[in-house]
Amino acid sequence: MIDERSEQYLKAIGQMEEEGEQATTSSLARSLGVSMPSVTEMLQRLSAKGLVNHQRRGQVRLTEDGQRLASSLIRRHRLWEAFLVRFLGFSWDEVHEEACRLEHATSPGLEERLASFLRDLDTCPHGHAIPVRAGLRRAEPAVPLTKFPTPGPARVVRIQDETAQFLRRLTRLDISPGRVLQMEGISSTDGSVRVRSDGRSHHVPAKVAEQIMVQPAQTEDTPADRPVAMTELRPDETGIIADLSGGRNFVARCLALGCTPGTEVTMVRNSGRGSLIISVRGTRVALGRGEAEHLRVKRVTT
């Protein structure tokens, strides 16, 4: 078992890797608000446990084990945030602190239950992707609002600063993940950004704008190849299994029946409620509806 402080480090490195940034002793010291020597000391400990590779010039990478731990922590954090907002009526500026405490007290079993309970959610309230079980993924490509080419529509993808104060400020500016902002210009004097949302114009200071990650807004913003629950497939529609969850026994049974990731399945019967029948590897398999939701598939477009 590793302690909470080590977990904080792993999480911080994991988050940098998600963003495609190189974690270093100095960047860690900055993001965790600690001194460089204590970072070095901790990195040595983590490296001895086989969780990180500490390279020259202070560069740090997670090992495979480190990645698993980090992704699990990040996953718990974001699941809790999502849970608190959705079911306990917290506002998005209150949940980061709470989740920081809860993530360390969360067992793998609880994590799985949370994940399957919230399986329709892909991101936390701040727009960060909730990792799947397999591990860390590179975050959806996005740039800070300050670097967005003007003019044009920008969709807010995620918010980097999750402190309560900062988020309250965004609430006042009516900026949250998913919102489309019309970028109007960047001030040449102080770097502040002028955006228009819902017909109102706002000035966003540079310090704030650089924490808001955006993407060029497209007309359609749901990618066609995103995995959906098996229950979404209509009869005769074909999909490819992307991943399975729902407990060890269930996963093992599905695998033994041939539902391995990458396998093509065809929906035979799905009447919108009740159990369904799929055809996989030349065999017909009946699945309960709840069970089928644990199988995520990519639609095959014909």
Place this chain on the structure above:
Amino acid sequence: MTASRVSGETLRVALAGSPNTGKSTVFNSLTGLSQRVGNWPGKTVELKTGTHQRGDTVFSFVDLPGSYSLTANSPEEESARDYIIQDHPDVVAVVVDASSLERNLYLVCELLELGLPLVVVLNMIDVADGAGLRLDPQALQSALGVPVVPTVATRGEGIPELLDALQAVAFGETRPLAPPPPTSAAVQALVERLDGMIPPELAIPYPRRWALVKLLEGDRAIAGVMKKALSTNGWRGVDSFLLLHEDAILEIAGARYEWVAQTSRRVTHRLERENVPLGERADRILTHPVGGVLAFLGMVAAIFWAMFGLGTPVQKRLDEWLVQGSAERLESALEGTPDRLVSLLSDGVIGGAGLVLTFVPILAILFLALALLEDLGYMARAAFVMDRFMHRIGLRGKSFLPLFLGFGCNVPAILGSRIVESRSARLTTIVVAPLMPCAGRMVVVALFSAAFFGGAAALVSWSMVTINLAVLALMALLLSRFVFRGEESAFVMELPRYHAPNWRTVLMTTWQRVQAFVVLAGTAILAVSLVVWALSSFPGDRIQDSALGMIGRSLEPVGQLMGLDWQMIVALMTSFVAKENTIATLGVILGTGRGDADLNTQLTQVMAPAAAVAFIAVQMLFIPCVASVAAIRRETQSWRWTGFTIGYTLAISFAVGIIIYQVARLMGWGV
């Protein structure tokens, strides 16, 4: 479990395979009538053995429970796997459904990894043919490196060749080639690391490397063995390593299936077909949310008609001839011997266990119908369409089948619950099964409602059935909500291809189930019948003066709440031997002859309608009969669950009886 190898001339063959591969048919073709059905030691898993003699070679077969993989996901799979690994059969024959080769080769792949003497039985070639699949057994043989024997077991084709192959492999005439290692480098690396964490001298009853892979696959049984063998600290390390790599199973199973898919593609030729196969057309109706339920209910109705239309007359004849006839013959033959002895034989033995036996024809029809539907491949469809309804009471579609059997007799319902995989769902099924209104109870309901309610008899009977089913639903719901919370079982089930039934298999299954019932009647049921006989014959030899009568009288205050006097209570108590005993007991106590007509009039004279309604309700919900109790004990392997079932049926039956009586009295039926 099995006789140890006597000489080189007795070959021990384990028959493995997934469910629905025609494995039982292969087993039947091989062993014929030499089969024996028993239980795996310490488990409620059926064990079938049989032999085949050819020249001076004796093949001794063990039919392993159907399993999809060597990972123990159910007690059946665990038994099968442990037998293969720990009992060292001389050769393992794995039966494969040729019409669904890809799914079936997974188990073969796992067996190959174990490096055992193996023969692959490529069964149901004819079904594959019908589905437009042409297979090349030679190509499969060279791909797998072990003998492959194509068979059509339903017609006995390929069985002699199979015996040849078994003999050749067992005597080492054919050596298996090195099996293909379909493990990826990543998995190999994980296995190495796990290997380093476990002391090399650790003794476990499995091949070490194989066990390590199974650990990574998350096999709970192997994890249990390891946990016991390792120190607490050692296990903690292994456990957290496994937790960290719990996705390894995806990789391992994925790699196997990749190899399987390649192999299967290489040996299968798909023929173009114009028309939709019959099975698929049938499924359009049989798995339809509405049509499927109607079709299923139609089949249920047909089975009931056969049971009661054809079986009941035979049962009546048997009752006259076997029970009453032989009791009379006995009485005349034993003239002069003490009355007690005659009574012991005629009332205790023949009237108790003998009466239960008269139900064999009805049961045989039921078992036959079920075996037929099972062999056709229909049962899985029934479970599928019924899952929607069963889900509401916390059970899954699979539990419907055994519960449905309970309409005939609760005993097969309880014995049939074995098909339910998860322990919690199986226990729930067993515990609520005695609430199914069995034929024995319906006889009593029919008699009473006809005697008291004339034209409304059908309505009263129907209400009684409804009350029972409602209580059943409530109990199942309570158990799943409170006792087995969070243990919900997953509904994942293969729908096998339909195929023409094999009469031999159907009849064999029917015969074995009937036999099990007869054995139960001859042992546990007979013993309890004798005890109840003793209670009803001593100290005074009339039932009124017996211990049972005294107990009944002492319980009268409770009975009064339901409007029941002591005679009715005694009748209820004797229903423990067999539900229909109620009638016979009342006949004796009320001093009528054995004819129903006399009893009818007698009853209406001694009882008010309110009490009659209460009585049949209580008798419908009362403690299960001795045969059911014996079956519950056998299937749960637990006195606690057996006791619980007796306790809750007693409590509920009295509660419902009191309510009904009091309400009926208020409605003015009390006179």
